[in-house]
Amino acid sequence: xxxxxxxxxxxxxxxxxxxxxxxxxxxxxxxxxxxxxxxxxxxxxxxxxxxxxxxxxxxxxxxxxxxxxxxxxxxxxxxxxxxxxxxxxxxxxxxxxxxxxxxxxxxxxxxxxxxxxxxxxxxxxxxxxxxxxxxxxxxxxxxxxxxxxxxxxxxxxxxxxxxxxxxxxxxxxxxxxxxxxxxxxxxxxxxxxxxxxxxxxxxxxxxxxxxxxxxxxxxxxxxxxxxxxxxxxxxxxxxxxxxxxxxxxxxxxxxxxxxxxxxxxxxxxxxxxxxxxxxxxxxxxxxxxxxxx
Amino acid sequence: xxxxxxxxxxxxxxxxxxxxxxxxxxxxxxxxxxxxxxxxxxxxxxxxxxxxxxxxxxxxxxxxxxxxxxxxxxxxxxxxxxxxxxxxxxxxxxxxxxxxxxxxxxxxxxxxxxxxxxxxxxxxxxxxxxxxxxxxxxxxxxxxxxxxxxxxxxxxxxxxxxxxxxxxxxxxxxxxxxxxxxxxxxxxxxxxxxxxxxxxxxxxxxxxxxxxxxxxxxxxxxxxxxxxxxxxxxxxxxxxxxxxxxxxxxxxxxxxxxxxxxxxxxxxxxxxxxxxxxxxxxxxxxxxxxxxxxxxxxxxxxxxxxxxxxxxxxxxxxxxxxxxxxxxxxxxxxxxxxxxxxxxxxxxxxxxxxxxxxxxxxxxxxxxxxxxxxxxxxxxxxxxxxxxxxxxxxxxxxxxxxxxxxxxxxxxxxxxxx
Numbered sequence: 001x002x003x004x005x006x007x008x009x010x011x012x013x014x015x016x017x018x019x020x021x022x023x024x025x026x027x028x029x030x031x032x033x034x035x036x037x038x039x040x041x042x043x044x045x046x047x048x049x050x051x052x053x054x055x056x057x058x059x060x061x062x063x064x065x066x067x068x069x070x071x072x073x074x075x076x077x078x079x080x081x082x083x084x085x086x087x088x089x090x091x092x093x094x095x096x097x098x099x100x101x102x103x104x105x106x107x108x109x110x111x112x113x114x115x116x117x118x119x120x121x122x123x124x125x126x127x128x129x130x131x132x133x134x135x136x137x138x139x140x141x142x143x144x145x146x147x148x149x150x151x152x153x154x155x156x157x158x159x160x161x162x163x164x165x166x167x168x169x170x171x172x173x174x175x176x177x178x179x180x181x182x183x184x185x186x187x188x189x190x191x192x193x194x195x196x197x198x199x200x201x202x203x204x205x206x207x208x209x210x211x212x213x214x215x216x217x218x219x220x221x222x223x224x225x226x227x228x229x230x231x232x233x234x235x236x237x238x239x240x241x242x243x244x245x246x247x248x249x250x251x252x253x254x255x256x257x258x259x260x261x262x263x264x265x266x267x268x269x270x271x272x273x274x275x276x277x278x279x280x281x282x283x284x285x286x287x288x289x290x291x292x293x
Numbered sequence: 294x295x296x297x298x299x300x301x302x303x304x305x306x307x308x309x310x311x312x313x314x315x316x317x318x319x320x321x322x323x324x325x326x327x328x329x330x331x332x333x334x335x336x337x338x339x340x341x342x343x344x345x346x347x348x349x350x351x352x353x354x355x356x357x358x359x360x361x362x363x364x365x366x367x368x369x370x371x372x373x374x375x376x377x378x379x380x381x382x383x384x385x386x387x388x389x390x391x392x393x394x395x396x397x398x399x400x401x402x403x404x405x406x407x408x409x410x411x412x413x414x415x416x417x418x419x420x421x422x423x424x425x426x427x428x429x430x431x432x433x434x435x436x437x438x439x440x441x442x443x444x445x446x447x448x449x450x451x452x453x454x455x456x457x458x459x460x461x462x463x464x465x466x467x468x469x470x471x472x473x474x475x476x477x478x479x480x481x482x483x484x485x486x487x488x489x490x491x492x493x494x495x496x497x498x499x500x501x502x503x504x505x506x507x508x509x510x511x512x513x514x515x516x517x518x519x520x521x522x523x524x525x526x527x528x529x530x531x532x533x534x535x536x537x538x539x540x541x542x543x544x545x546x547x548x549x550x551x552x553x554x555x556x557x558x559x560x561x562x563x564x565x566x567x568x569x570x571x572x573x574x575x576x577x578x579x580x581x582x583x584x585x586x587x588x589x590x591x592x593x594x595x596x597x598x599x600x601x602x603x604x605x606x607x608x609x610x611x612x613x614x615x616x617x618x619x620x621x622x623x624x625x626x627x628x629x630x631x632x633x634x635x636x637x638x639x640x641x642x643x644x645x646x647x648x649x650x651x652x653x654x655x656x657x658x659x660x661x662x663x664x665x666x667x668x669x670x671x672x673x674x675x676x677x678x679x680x681x682x683x684x685x686x687x688x689x690x691x692x693x694x695x696x697x698x699x700x701x702x703x704x705x706x707x708x709x710x711x
Binding site for chain 1: 322330331332333334335336337338339340478479484485487488491492495498592593594595596597598603605607608609610611
């Protein structure tokens with residue numbers, strides 16, 4: 001398969017979910033968790049709790065010893081998961097167990113390339129698809145290296161979710177979008193995960209060139225901390241990614257799994273409510289504008 | 294995609310069969326065979342492109358080269374001499390051992406060759422803030438030194454474990470006006486310092502220049518650092534012809550990330566008669582698993598922006614490393630070394646902590662040259678190699694740094710306190 005051919009796979013849970021949400025005028029809420037944090041047995045329960053609290057897509061982090069694009073919160077989560085030797089194989093079996101009770105919610109694996117490389121790219125893709133994974137976001141895979149990797153993912157009907165940053169110029173945006181699938185993850189500021197807050201006013205302008213380059217939905221992550229942040233992002237993006245705030249809840253309840261689950265549900269539920277309220281308001285406004293027209 | 298891109302990494306063979314393989318590397322995407330490239334978060338791609346472009350322009354600029362040469366002469370003290378270690382040669386009982394005296398550079402090691410080049414590039418690019426990672430502290434000291442010289446603000450990331458081992462260098466950096474930021478994550482050593490520096494760079498790309506201290510990292514770093522260090526091999530080649538009347542039969546250099554080694558090796562790659570040996574840190578011995586020798590016992594993988602040989606477990610997690618020398622305590626290696634190993638142009642071997650310490654003491658006592666513990670690994674292997682060669686033959690060792698910084702480690706290993 002050439003890298004220049006359209007890489008979007010046939011329909012999978014991820015593409016289906018985004019097209020359903022678009023038809024309903026809804027913004028996707030995309031929570032992130034590091035698999036195996038604080039211990040492997042907790043992860044599947046956390047995933048179900050997130051779905052009940054309103055998650056549309058789950059990003060599941062694959063722990064890595066050297067998460068160089070992540071801040072201290074997710075780095076600490078990786079260290080907790082690795083203290084229990086959580087491997088990529090373990091993460092795939094967590095997804096398979098999640099799928100026993102949830103066949104609808106798309107799951108995107110997010111992590112660094114080396115664990116995938118060690119397992120073997122094609123072997124990984126086959127196992128991931130079989131486990132019920134729908135998309136893969138490899139943080140340190142650049143558009144330059146992507147043509148060696150993406151065909152194996154798309155051949156297994158896995159969407160290659162890609163990052164775009166504020167420093168990405170228009171030519172690179174086009175190049176990245178050519179290899180991307182599922183959705184575009186727009187990194188809302190220069191920095192590592194969890195390190196600053198969001199400038200929602202600037203977002204619309206930053207997203208515009210991505211809209212020109214692709215039909216793919218755009219999720220915005222890095223810096224979404226509060227329900228108000230989430231609602232503001234929903235005004236300009238198709239999806240809202242929430243990571244460090246949730247992982248921070250786990251860190252606050254290390255010896256209390258039920259407490260952690262409740263905190264995750266509450267935090268995400270509040271964001272869901274804020275996004276839904278904003279989505280509804282937007283729809284009413286659009287309807288009114290339609291009537292006046 | 295270049296034709297070398299998919300070359301089977303298992304290709305091995307005599308150097309003579311592959312004399313052209315390194316030419317034209319890296320390719321446009323920064324690949325040395327299957328190694329190198331760019332594996333970083335998207336936020337770093339724009340600054341890497343900016344750096345690659347600025348470096349390409351600087352290479353074409355005679356004024357930049359003249360300024361660099363002037364600082365190399367007046368500030369660093371180049372050219373460094375080569376020195377015939379006669380008593381060490383006699384003791385080894387075989388080939389003549391020569392030292393390329395990089396320990397005589399300002400700040401005491403080869404590291405400054407690269408720091409001056411990159412810092413001058415930073416000024417040219419309008420960057421006002423320098424960051425660096427350091428293991429033994431030599432690169433940190435060299436960076437702090439050139440930052441002081443050029444009036445740039447400087448932050449050095451250093452693992453807290455390394456700060457303990459290299460307290461004097463920490464103090465030197467602070468005296469030079471640098472902020473030394475302790476890194477508490479992971480194994481608290483060089484690799485974690487590099488993670489932290491990359492994180493800082495992502496957050497401060499507008500005003501910050503990241504001076505990577507070795508020939509690893511995303512393109513263009515491996516080739517750029519090699520080019521700045523290649524002055525070592527260029528001088529050596531000329532000096533050996535002048536002094537010994539012929540090229541050395543073998544080159545020996547220690548390899549952590551591999552910058553002093555590639556700087557020595559690169560100008561000799563086309564000289565078929567010159568055998569090349571890179572010496573990795575064998576720690577407690579390769580079989581013990583406690584070492585820092587990815588080329589001897591690791592596997593290909595992706596870390597810190599490039600594909601290269603890595604110390605990793607079956608799940609692709611990066612393993613802890615061990616070496617008596619902080620500067621070799623790194624789980625990866627420059628991608629060009631991985632390529633030179635695969636094509637058989639260079640040989641990579643290892644030397645244990647014990648052997649390195651013995652070589653440190655011997656060189657100090659009988660030559661009056663106190664090498665860095667990193668460098669002692671190269672000397673230990675050169676002694677072993679010399680014994681298998683004849684007195685008419687010669688070995689050139691890159692004496693990459695001086696040992697003053699290692700007093701505490703040497704004393705500790707000898708069961709003494711300072």
